Amino acid sequence: MPLPPHIQGIQKLPTQFDLPDEGIVLEDIEKKLIHRAIEKAGGNKSKAAKLLGITRRKLYSMLERLG
Numbered sequence: 001m002p003l004p005p006h007i008q009g010i011q012k013l014p015t016q017f018d019l020p021d022e023g024i025v026l027e028d029i030e031k032k033l034i035h036r037a038i039e040k041a042g043g044n045k046s047k048a049a050k051l052l053g054i055t056r057r058k059l060y061s062m063l064e065r066l067g
Contacts, residue, residue, distance in 0.1 A: 031066050034059070 033052065041047035049059040 027066055030062065034062060034066070 034048070037048040037051045038045060041051060045059055046056050049056045052059065054062075
């Protein structure tokens with residue numbers, strides 16, 4: 001029996017992130033992920049939002065907030 005859809009995506013997440021001793025800036029990580037998704041979607045923000053599991057409206061809001 002397959003896993004429910006909301007759990008299936010969890011398997012695709014990286015199992016480990018490097019966290020340097022000096023820490024990170026979460027906004028920088030968000031920016032990088034958003035830009036990677038937009039690149040992967042060929043500039044299509046609707047597709048990028050889908051890759052990130054958010055709405056297009058949320059993506060635009062995040063882009064505006066993050067600059």
